[in-house]
Amino acid sequence: MKILSLVWVALAILVSSCNQVKETPKVKAVMSAESQKNMSPDAALKDLMEGNERYVSGNMINRDLTEQIKATTNGQFPKAVVLACIDSRVPVEYIFDQGVGDIFVARVAGNIEDVDLLGSMEYGVGVAGSKIILVMGHENCGAVKSAIKKVDVGSENVTALLNEIEPAILEVEGERDYKNKDYFDCVVKNNVLQTIEDIRKRSKIIRDLEAKGQIKVVGAYYSLKDGKVSLLEDERKCCDHR
Numbered sequence: 001m002k003i004l005s006l007v008w009v010a011l012a013i014l015v016s017s018c019n020q021v022k023e024t025p026k027v028k029a030v031m032s033a034e035s036q037k038n039m040s041p042d043a044a045l046k047d048l049m050e051g052n053e054r055y056v057s058g059n060m061i062n063r064d065l066t067e068q069i070k071a072t073t074n075g076q077f078p079k080a081v082v083l084a085c086i087d088s089r090v091p092v093e094y095i096f097d098q099g100v101g102d103i104f105v106a107r108v109a110g111n112i113e114d115v116d117l118l119g120s121m122e123y124g125v126g127v128a129g130s131k132i133i134l135v136m137g138h139e140n141c142g143a144v145k146s147a148i149k150k151v152d153v154g155s156e157n158v159t160a161l162l163n164e165i166e167p168a169i170l171e172v173e174g175e176r177d178y179k180n181k182d183y184f185d186c187v188v189k190n191n192v193l194q195t196i197e198d199i200r201k202r203s204k205i206i207r208d209l210e211a212k213g214q215i216k217v218v219g220a221y222y223s224l225k226d227g228k229v230s231l232l233e234d235e236r237k238c239c240d241h242r
C-alpha cells in the first residue's frame with residue numbers, strides 16, 4: 001500500500017507539472033513603432049539568431065497568433081527584411097522563431113535580387129524602418145544546382161533567373177560539379193555574398209543607410225540537416241574549400 005501511495009503521489013506531481021506547462025501564457029505582444037525605433041541593427045540581428053537557437057532546440061515561443069493578427073491590423077513595424085529562396089524546406093518565420101508583424105520576407109529561387117526585390121527591400125528599410133537586410137542561402141539549393149548544371153527547360157524566364165547565379169559560380173575554382181558537396185556549398189555561400197554585393201551596388205538608399213549605421217546587410221547559410229543558421233562573413237574565404 002505504501003508503494004502504491006508513492007506511485008499516486010508521483011503521478012499527481014507529473015500531472016500538475018504538465019498542467020503548469022499548458023497554462024504558460026501565450027505571447028500576444030508584437031513589434032511596435034517604439035520598439036522598432038529603439039532597436040539597433042545589432043540587436044535586431046541578435047534577436048534573429050537567438051530565435052534560430054530556439055528553433056533548433058525546439059523551445060520556440062508560444063504565441064497567440066490570433067491576438068497578434070488583431071494587433072497588427074492597423075500597422076506593422078518589422079525589425080528585419082529576409083531575402084530567402086522559395087524552397088519549401090526553408091520556412092523563414094519558423095527558422096527565426098518570429099511572430100506576426102516581426103519580419104518582412106522576400107522569396108525567390110536562388111535568393112537573387114532584381115528590380116522588384118530591390119524596391120521591396122528599399123521599402124522595408126527606407127520606409128518601414130527595418131534594421132536588418134539578411135540574405136539567406138541554404139544547403140542543397142535547387143536553383144543553384146540547376147545553375148551549376150546549366151539546366152535548360154525551354155523557358156527564357158528560368159534561364160534568365162539561373163544566369164543571375166552564374167557570376168557566383170565563375171568565382172569558385174574547381175570542377176563545376178554539384179555532386180561535390182564542398183563545391184556546391186561554396187557556390188551557395190558565394191551566391192549569397194554576390195547578392196549582397198549587387199544590392200549595395202544597385203541601391204543607393206540601402207548603401208547610404210548602411211554607411212550611416214542605421215541598418216546592416218548580412219549574409220547567412222541555412223542547414224537543412226539541423227535547421228541551424230550560420231552567418232557569413234562579407235569575404236570570399238568562407239568558400240575556400242580547396
